[in-house]
Every structure is written in structure tokens, then in C-alpha cells.
Amino acid sequence: MIRVVLPFHLRNLARVEGEVELEVAAPVTVRGVLDALEARYPVLRGTVRDHGTLQRRPFVRFFACKEDLSLEPPEIRLPEDVVSGAEPFLIVGAMAGG
Amino acid sequence: MSRVRVLVGTKKGAFILTVDGQRKNWDISGPHFAGWEMYHLKGSPVDPNRIYASQTSGWFGQIIQRSDDGGKTWNTPGSSPGELKGPEGMPRGESNKFVYDGEIGKHLWYDGTPHPWEFKRIWHIEPSTTDPDTAYAGAEDAAIFKTTDGGKTWKELSGLRSAKSRLWQPGAGGMAVHTILLDPKNEKRIYVAISAGGCFRTDDGGKTWKPITKGLKSPYELPDPDAEVGHCVHRIALHPSRPDVLFMQKHWDVLRTDNAGDQWNEVSGNLPTDFGFPIDVHAHEPETIYVVPITSDSLHYPPEGKLRVYRSKTGGGEWEALTKGLPQKDCYVNVLRDAMCVDSLEPCGIYFGTTGGQVYGSADSGNSWNAIVRDLPAVYSVEVQVLP
Numbered sequence: 339m340i341r342v343v344l345p346f347h348l349r350n351l352a353r354v355e356g357e358v359e360l361e362v363a364a365p366v367t368v369r370g371v372l373d374a375l376e377a378r379y380p381v382l383r384g385t386v387r388d389h390g391t392l393q394r395r396p397f398v399r400f401f402a403c404k405e406d407l408s409l410e411p412p413e414i415r416l417p418e419d420v421v422s423g424a425e426p427f428l429i430v431g432a433m434a435g436g
Numbered sequence: 437m438s439r440v441r442v443l444v445g446t447k448k449g450a451f452i453l454t455v456d457g458q459r460k461n462w463d464i465s466g467p468h469f470a471g472w473e474m475y476h477l478k479g480s481p482v483d484p485n486r487i488y489a490s491q492t493s494g495w496f497g498q499i500i501q502r503s504d505d506g507g508k509t510w511n512t513p514g515s516s517p518g519e520l521k522g523p524e525g526m527p528r529g530e531s532n533k534f535v536y537d538g539e540i541g542k543h544l545w546y547d548g549t550p551h552p553w554e555f556k557r558i559w560h561i562e563p564s565t566t567d568p569d570t571a572y573a574g575a576e577d578a579a580i581f582k583t584t585d586g587g588k589t590w591k592e593l594s595g596l597r598s599a600k601s602r603l604w605q606p607g608a609g610g611m612a613v614h615t616i617l618l619d620p621k622n623e624k625r626i627y628v629a630i631s632a633g634g635c636f637r638t639d640d641g642g643k644t645w646k647p648i649t650k651g652l653k654s655p656y657e658l659p660d661p662d663a664e665v666g667h668c669v670h671r672i673a674l675h676p677s678r679p680d681v682l683f684m685q686k687h688w689d690v691l692r693t694d695n696a697g698d699q700w701n702e703v704s705g706n707l708p709t710d711f712g713f714p715i716d717v718h719a720h721e722p723e724t725i726y727v728v729p730i731t732s733d734s735l736h737y738p739p740e741g742k743l744r745v746y747r748s749k750t751g752g753g754e755w756e757a758l759t760k761g762l763p764q765k766d767c768y769v770n771v772l773r774d775a776m777c778v779d780s781l782e783p784c785g786i787y788f789g790t791t792g793g794q795v796y797g798s799a800d801s802g803n804s805w806n807a808i809v810r811d812l813p814a815v816y817s818v819e820v821q822v823l824p
Contacts, residue, residue: 380529385496
């Protein structure tokens with residue numbers, strides 16, 4: 339199971355509390371996790387990545403094992419600790435600054 | 437006794453204000469969708485418990501919400517518990533999918549170069565006057581979308597962007613279809629207004645559109661003051677009994693047309709300033725109109741720090757200040773284009789919201805005002821429903 343942490347507003351939108359656990363087929367990639375997330379929670383389509391292009395929205399970031407994967411290609415494999423469930427995959431709303 | 441429900445969209449959530457027909461002791465619920473920018477909420481004239489809402493965020497994009505019980509519960513269209521078990525199986529998650537039709541096309545960018553259309557958000561939702569499942573949505577970048585399935589899916593009426601859109605150019609506030617008026621006597625006729633784009637009309641249900649800007653003059657905003665497109669129209673309004681008569685608050689100037697936009701004439705008259713955003717028409721007096729003068733395009737607050745609604749009972753030209761109950765010193769709020777509305781009770785009720793978070797109401801056609809609520813986030817939109 340892949341553990342996914344959603345930001346506050348997307349947890350509310352999906353009506354979930356805490357982490358989300360997803361079955362993702364190997365090899366586990368960023369794209370695979372997002373595909374599984376949107377399949378489970380269709381309401382999140384278009385909120386993390388664009389409906390049509392599947393590009394990450396500019397102010398959404400992807401973190402895992404203290405690494406920023408936001409700028410990596412979506413085919414990148416996630417770290418073993420995320421695949422094993424030891425660590426979560428974080429979807430984060432970028433800092434607004436100020 | 438009738439009840440009144442006011443739907444308020446703010447920078448940080450939506451609020452629903454309810455009251456009986458006396459319009460004195462208000463209940464306030466919210467924030468709904470706390471933390472999200474709520475550009476607009478509006479109920480179906482056919483089924484008042486059907487309310488559409490535009491929820492948006494700089495981080496997470498556009499969401500469409502729908503309530504079928506008057507705002508008690510909300511779902512993204514297609515995902516209510518009943519619909520999840522329907523023959524379509526899992527929802528497709530397309531209620532927020534706003535894709536420009538066909539070739540995306542380009543408009544003028546700030547530097548004068550062509551720039552492809554990019555969807556940003558929905559500014560305004562206009563439910564059909566005859567079918568609760570049909571509604572129109574005004575988008576930034578400027579376009580109009582239509583749903584016929586209660587908001588589950590949306591399709592662009594792309595003919596609008598055939599109306600010289602290559603010449604539309606965003607202003608500092610973006611380039612959005614912010615006003616959609618449906619002709620209650622002719623379902624094929626729709627009017628839209630676009631900031632920094634102008635005013636347009638279709639007579640064939642949205643297939644083809646034409647600019648309706650003859651008579652508009654923008655000497656300080658456009659190189660050609662009489663240009664066919666590009667005028668910064670802030671709001672248009674009509675009375676349902678006379679859908680060929682439109683009133684307009686432009687960037688500067690208040691205008692009217694008596695022939696569905698074929699010719700506009702200025703009716704700013706004795707207003708202290710003819711800059712402003714909202715304009716609306718009395719529910720029972722088609723020649724009585726309301727504006728909120730704002731100092732200028734550089735000073736987005738009321739002249740002299742006095743919040744005044746101006747009313748004309750002559751369809752423009754002659755205006756009177758309405759001040760009773762409104763702050764007459766040290767007031768530096770703005771009133772945005774979608775933040776004024778009228779109810780259909782007798783006497784007519786008028787409501788408006790400010791960027792300072794106040795929602796004011798008048799139960800006597802504007803003669804006197806009370807703050808229904810004072811400390812909301814900046815108010816983007818105010819709509820009212822009269823319930824049986």
C-alpha cells in the first residue's frame with residue numbers, strides 16, 4: 339500500500355481524514371500514484387494536475403523521503419521506503435510566501 | 437410567509453444568510469468551502485433548492501459545487517451518494533473540466549503578442565430560467581460554457597470567441613466573462629460582458645455572437661475610443677419584463693440601450709463619479725436602477741470616504757444618493773461587480789457586499805440600509821432568492 343498525504347483543502351474535497359492508502363501497480367511512479375488517487379477520488383481530477391495535459395499544477399509540490407520530486411518526470415520511480423509503506427508520498431500546496 | 441436566502445461568495449468561503457419576509461433578524465451560516473475563493477453562487481429560478489457554486493483556488497484550480505437542498509449539503513456534480521450508485525458507475529470527475537472547444541486560439545497578451553487561451557477560473561454561473569439542469573458559466577480566460585446535465589460536464593459555446601477575440605486583451609484584473617444575462621422571453625438570446633473585451637449578444641442560442649458596443653466610448657482606455665471590442669464593461673443588467681432594455685456600468689460611464697445593445701447612450705447624469713462596478717434594476721420598477729459610484733480606476737473606494745448607493749427612477753440621467761444606514765465617513769471599501777442584487781418582495785429588497793466584508797441590505801428599495809453582517813472576508817458576489 340502506498341501512503342499518500344493530501345493537503346488540507348484536498349482532504350476536505352475528497353472527504354477523507356489523515357492519510358490515504360492506495361494500491362498502485364509496480365513499478366510505483368508519481369504518475370501511477372496520481373492515477374490511482376484520481377481513480378479512487380474522481381473529485382480530485384484537475385486539482386493536482388491539469389485535466390487535459392496531466393501537467394502538475396504550478397503551486398502543487400510532490401515530496402518523498404525528504405526529496406522534492408515536483409520537477410522530476412512523472413515516470414520517475416518512487417523511493418523503496420514509499421513503495422514499502424514505510425514513508426508517505428506527500429502532495430503539498432506550495433508556500434504562498436508573504 | 438416568504439423567506440429570503442442571500443448567497444454570499446467571498447475570498448475565503450461562502451456564507452448563506454436567511455431571514456423571513458420581514459427581513460430583520462438574519463441567520464448566517466458558513467463558511468462553506470472555508471478557505472476557498474468563492475467567486476459566485478446562484479440558485480436555479482426553476483428549482484430554488486438547486487444552487488450552483490464556483491469554488492476556486494490558486495493552488496488547486498476550479499471546482500464546481502452543487503446543492504440540491506438549498507445549501508445544506510453540497511457535492512461536486514455527479515458525485516452525490518445517489519449518483520454514485522447510478523448506471524454511469526463511478527463519476528468521471530469532469531464537473532471541473534473546462535476545455536476550450538476546437539483549436540484553442542490566441543488573444544492579445546499584455547505585450548501585444550498573441551497568447552493562447554488558458555483556463556483559470558469560473559467567475560459567474562447563470563442557471564437557466566427554464567431547466568434546473570442547464571446553466572451557463574463565464575470563464576477567465578474569456579469564454580462561455582454550458583451544462584445540460586446539472587454541471588456534470590461542460591461544453592464551450594465557442595462561437596463567442598469568433599467575435600474578434602484575437603483583439604481581446606486582458607486588463608490588470610484578467611479577461612473574464614463575468615456577466616451572463618438570459619433573455620426570459622427569448623431563450624435563444626443571451627448577453628455577455630467581458631472585462632477588457634466588451635459586450636456581446638447571441639440570437640441563436642450561443643452559436644454566433646456579435647459585439648454590441650455602438651455608443652460606448654473609452655477615450656482613456658483604448659487607442660480608438662469607439663472600437664468595436666476592447667471596452668471594459670463592468671456589469672450589465674436588465675429587467676425581465678423588458679429584456680431589450682439593458683443598463684451598463686462601464687469602467688467609466690453608466691449607459692443604457694433600448695434596442696438590445698444595438699445603440700448605447702450615456703446616462704451618467706449627475707453622478708458624483710461614473711466609475712463603478714455593479715448595476716442593478718428594481719424588481720418592480722423597470723426604470724429604477726442602482727449603482728455604487730467609486731472614485732476612479734486609480735482609487736477603488738467611494739468618493740470622500742462616503743459609501744453611497746445612487747438610485748435613478750428615470751432609467752438614468754437623474755440620480756439621488758441613498759445614504760441612510762451607510763457609513764458616511766472613513767469608508768474605503770469597494771463593491772465588486774457581482775456583489776449587488778435585488779429581491780422580488782414588496783417593497784423591493786436591495787443587497788450588496790463590500791471588499792471590507794460587510795453585506796448591507798435594504799428592505800425599502802434603498803431608502804434605508806442595515807448591515808446584515810459586518811466582518812466577512814472580502815465579498816465577491818451576492819445573490820438573493822425569495823422562497824415560498
